[in-house]
Every structure is written in structure tokens, then in C-alpha cells.
Amino acid sequence: MSAARARGRPRQERRTLTYKTVGSCAIEADLHRPVGEETLPLVFWIHGGGLIGGSRRDLLPRHRNAYLMLGLAILAIDYRLAPETRLEYIVEDVRDAYEWAATNAGELGTDPTRVALVGHSGGAYLAFVVAEKVRPSPRAVVSFSGYGDILGDWYTQPSSHHLRRPRVPERTARKGIGSEEVSEADILERWDFYVYCRQRGTWPSEVSGLDPVTNRDALEAYCPVRHVSSSFPPALLLHGDADKDVPHQQSVAMVEALTAAGADAELISVPRCGHAFEQVGTAQAEDAFARVLDFLRARLDLA
Numbered sequence: 001m002s003a004a005r006a007r008g009r010p011r012q013e014r015r016t017l018t019y020k021t022v023g024s025c026a027i028e029a030d031l032h033r034p035v036g037e038e039t040l041p042l043v044f045w046i047h048g049g050g051l052i053g054g055s056r057r058d059l060l061p062r063h064r065n066a067y068l069m070l071g072l073a074i075l076a077i078d079y080r081l082a083p084e085t086r087l088e089y090i091v092e093d094v095r096d097a098y099e100w101a102a103t104n105a106g107e108l109g110t111d112p113t114r115v116a117l118v119g120h121s122g123g124a125y126l127a128f129v130v131a132e133k134v135r136p137s138p139r140a141v142v143s144f145s146g147y148g149d150i151l152g153d154w155y156t157q158p159s160s161h162h163l164r165r166p167r168v169p170e171r172t173a174r175k176g177i178g179s180e181e182v183s184e185a186d187i188l189e190r191w192d193f194y195v196y197c198r199q200r201g202t203w204p205s206e207v208s209g210l211d212p213v214t215n216r217d218a219l220e221a222y223c224p225v226r227h228v229s230s231s232f233p234p235a236l237l238l239h240g241d242a243d244k245d246v247p248h249q250q251s252v253a254m255v256e257a258l259t260a261a262g263a264d265a266e267l268i269s270v271p272r273c274g275h276a277f278e279q280v281g282t283a284q285a286e287d288a289f290a291r292v293l294d295f296l297r298a299r300l301d302l303a
Contacts, residue, residue: 012033013035014030014032016030020096025182027078027080027183028056028183029101031073032064032068032076033108034068039109040073041072041116042072042073042074042108043072043073044097045077045123046117046126047119047122048122048144049121050203051082051087052122052187053190054122054187055078057076057184070302071303072296079183080093081185083206083209084179084181091222094126114301118144119141119142120145121145121146121276123146124146128225131224131232132229132231132232132233140299142235142236144238145243146239146254148223148225148254148257149225149253155204156204158199158201159201165199176190177190224254226257228261230262231263232261234263236266237255237268238251238268238270243274270285
């Protein structure tokens, strides 16, 4: 065993690839894999950031190393961000990235029939939206602090949690928003816009361009909690029970919907942890992530 592998850092390579270009916006993905020629199962990784910020670079190094140590490749994708790009086309990007990965599996050195969708927060939401639509079907879905209902009061009404902060004026909120499409952005640079949306309950309309009242039927299509079926891949959901941004109940509802539909789903409630709990190396977070690795080992047929 190499010294790097003994320390939990396998010899690895990373390639940045453009999977799609829209106008002048090149949309990229990072392929991480252990050094070697073997064909590997794939973690298709989708970042969070409320669909407003974030990038493929947000993959935590300790998670990356753990996936690689397990014998997995990782494709961490970007997608166009709201509000410059509407929800319909954000979802399209994720589906296109998945199709691109399957079509180019030989070049990537990955097995297109052994793929797990892994998403964080808004990325988990996107994983839920596409899980039954992409082909070949994923073997598994892992959600960290995800949600499946964008028409619930938690998103369409002002957030009491975010209203504890000073009110963000619209002019301040939109300073970080441009007119050109972007596919990666520091969430901190667009945080004011996110808080502005949450303080007013306008996230669904700002991200989709649709009114939750007059265009409710159109937005229903983007609420996977209402549309899952028995064909949904086996799913493992993790959520901090003290999450003030995305309510823990969102994952409870998603697991209930999946179970009622006949799908295989499990929720790990992480005690005394808030949103993005995985970014803090607490014992609860590490224990929960160990269960993710066990889940992927079983679902992706790893020795």
C-alpha cells in the first residue's frame, strides 16, 4: 500500500471537461478518479447553493478521497445558475451532463450502468428531479439536506429563519446578479440574493420565472415529492434535525412519498445538526457519511 493511500489520500487524477456550451457559457465538469486504467462505478455529484451559487469545486476533499478510496470515480458537474437561467434549463443541464457521461463512459473510464446520483441541498433537489428521467437508470440516489417540494410554505412564504437577519434591499440583492448566463459562482457573492428571496418567499418565482399561484400546474412538474414512483432508484437521505434553512420535514416527506410509491428509501436524521452538516467534521456527520459509503458499496456492487 502506498503512503498516500495509507493516509487516506489515494493517488488520483483530475480532468476538467466541458460537457456543454450554451452561447458563450461553457459548462464544465471535473472528473476525479484513482490513477489506473480500470473501469469504475461513478458518483455523479451535484453541488448545492440554492441553484443560485456554488460550483463543482465545492466537493469536500475528505468526501472526494473517501469515494476514491472506495474505488469510485467522481464526476462533479456545474450547471447554469439562477436567476440568469431558469429552472427548466438548469434541469436540462443536469440531464445533459448525465447523458454526456453515459455516452462518453469509455473515455471517462466509467461504467454507465453503475452510477449513483449524489446531491447536496439544491443539488439533491436536482437529483430527485432527474432520477427517474435519465438513462441508464442510476443505481442509487444520495441526498444531503435535500428537498422535493418547491411549492410548500417553507419556500413560497417568508422564512422566519432568514427574517432574523437584517432585511436585504432589492438593489443590494441584485448587485451580484448579471445579465449573462453563468455556470459557477461563489455562493457568498450571491448570498444577499438568496437571503432576499427567502425573506420574501420568492425563491420559486425568481428561480423558475413562474408564479406559484397562476402557474402552479407548471411548477408541480418540478416537485418530485408529488411524482415519484416505484421505479425511483434506492435512495438514502441525510438531514440534520436542527436544519433552519431546509426543514428536516422535507426529507421526511420525500422518504414517505418514496415508500408509499413502493421505492426503497431510508432517512438518516443527524441529531443536533443544521444545514450542510457534512461540512463540519462532527462525530455525527462522520458517522452519517460512513453509512453513505456502506450504501454506495452495496448499491454499486463494490467488493
